[in-house]
Amino acid sequence: MTENQLSSGPLNFAVVVINCKIESCRNYGRRPGRWLSLFCLLGILAGPRVRAQTGTNALPAGVPQEQGSGQERALSTAAKAELQAGTNLTRQGSLQEAIPHLLVAQRSGSDTYATAVNLGICYVGLARYKDAISVLSDLRSAGFNTAAVENLLTQAYLGDGQIKLALTAFQAAATLSPKDEKLYAFVADACTEHQDYELGLHVAEEGVRQLPDSARLHYERALFLARLDRIEEARPEFDRAVQLAPGSYIASLAMVQKQMYNEDFAAATRLLRDVIHDGHRDYQTLSLLGTVLIHVGAAPGEPEFMEAQSALEVSAKDHPNYSATQIALGKIYSMEGRFEEARDHLEIGRRLEPSNPAVYSHLAHVYRKLGDLDKARAMEEQLARLLGEKRLAPAAVNP
Numbered sequence: 001m002t003e004n005q006l007s008s009g010p011l012n013f014a015v016v017v018i019n020c021k022i023e024s025c026r027n028y029g030r031r032p033g034r035w036l037s038l039f040c041l042l043g044i045l046a047g048p049r050v051r052a053q054t055g056t057n058a059l060p061a062g063v064p065q066e067q068g069s070g071q072e073r074a075l076s077t078a079a080k081a082e083l084q085a086g087t088n089l090t091r092q093g094s095l096q097e098a099i100p101h102l103l104v105a106q107r108s109g110s111d112t113y114a115t116a117v118n119l120g121i122c123y124v125g126l127a128r129y130k131d132a133i134s135v136l137s138d139l140r141s142a143g144f145n146t147a148a149v150e151n152l153l154t155q156a157y158l159g160d161g162q163i164k165l166a167l168t169a170f171q172a173a174a175t176l177s178p179k180d181e182k183l184y185a186f187v188a189d190a191c192t193e194h195q196d197y198e199l200g201l202h203v204a205e206e207g208v209r210q211l212p213d214s215a216r217l218h219y220e221r222a223l224f225l226a227r228l229d230r231i232e233e234a235r236p237e238f239d240r241a242v243q244l245a246p247g248s249y250i251a252s253l254a255m256v257q258k259q260m261y262n263e264d265f266a267a268a269t270r271l272l273r274d275v276i277h278d279g280h281r282d283y284q285t286l287s288l289l290g291t292v293l294i295h296v297g298a299a300p301g302e303p304e305f306m307e308a309q310s311a312l313e314v315s316a317k318d319h320p321n322y323s324a325t326q327i328a329l330g331k332i333y334s335m336e337g338r339f340e341e342a343r344d345h346l347e348i349g350r351r352l353e354p355s356n357p358a359v360y361s362h363l364a365h366v367y368r369k370l371g372d373l374d375k376a377r378a379m380e381e382q383l384a385r386l387l388g389e390k391r392l393a394p395a396a397v398n399p
Helices: 010-027 034-044 048-053 070-074 077-092 095-108 112-125 129-141 147-159 163-176 181-193 197-210 215-227 231-244 249-261 265-277 283-295 303-318 323-335 339-352 357-369 373-392
Strands: none
Touching (some): 077 112, 095 112, 112 147, 129 147, 147 163, 147 181, 163 181, 163 197, 181 197, 181 215, 197 215, 215 249, 231 249, 249 283, 265 283, 283 303, 283 323, 339 357, 357 373
């Protein structure tokens, strides 16, 4: 990276640092998390050079054409400083703090595209989905219909429960950038976060169609199939991920998942410990380890129980909106007699995954221990309704 490249605009430096962070995650085997999924989109915000690469060099009508550094010189020093501050804070993950700076830059007309996409990243990251939809839709209407804009819109529509619009935005993003593995992976992550497994499977399958040698996308497809109770279809997809990337982190995760669905929990535990020992300490891997250890019978006072609790607590701190962690941590605290803490985590799990019967059985037990019999009965009634719905659901019919 030359000095000229580093000084060519306020966003280039963000791109360099973000790319370095992602590469660092890869070097240590960590899967880029939710923040990096969002931040990576900043890779297209570096001005005319990158716009030319993405086919958007010609700006929409009404937007001044850039001539050298003339437009940048016309920006006030204060506006440029606000854009720089907002970009830096976004890159650091300080999303709430970034927004006021970016709004000032937006009002000044400072780099319409960069400012709006940064705002979109902040709003999506803070679950302010309607605000994200508003700013990104305006950007799209102005002619900036890039893959990054459509990717963020997909995640915002998912968060807002507008599934049809999410699908439309995803299809637009895939049309603009059909060979971008990250596009499919990030949208798949969003589908997982919002428990839309049908759409997640569609996204993963479209990714596999475009990139048939992607181990990550075969792994994502396997996960969605398993979550939809299509286990026999998921198993060969886990195997395919291992074949495509032997010895990789994704291969290890695929083997763990397959072992769990085969109920070989001892093998899954050994492999998870090896993976974490090698430095793969992301929230999903830690959550898996904690969940498996509790499932195989770790009890309070045992080293395995303390290991599970520690893993789940770190996972919850790193990603508090991961329902599996919150439910497992609630169960851990309930087993220890820490019923108020158990209730708090289980209620988070219920909010995140209201159709999961397990959370209601644990909550019913916890509310009884806390002496709140009305809430305990309410949880039991909801559990009965969910189990009844599952029994009445039509079974798949083989052709």
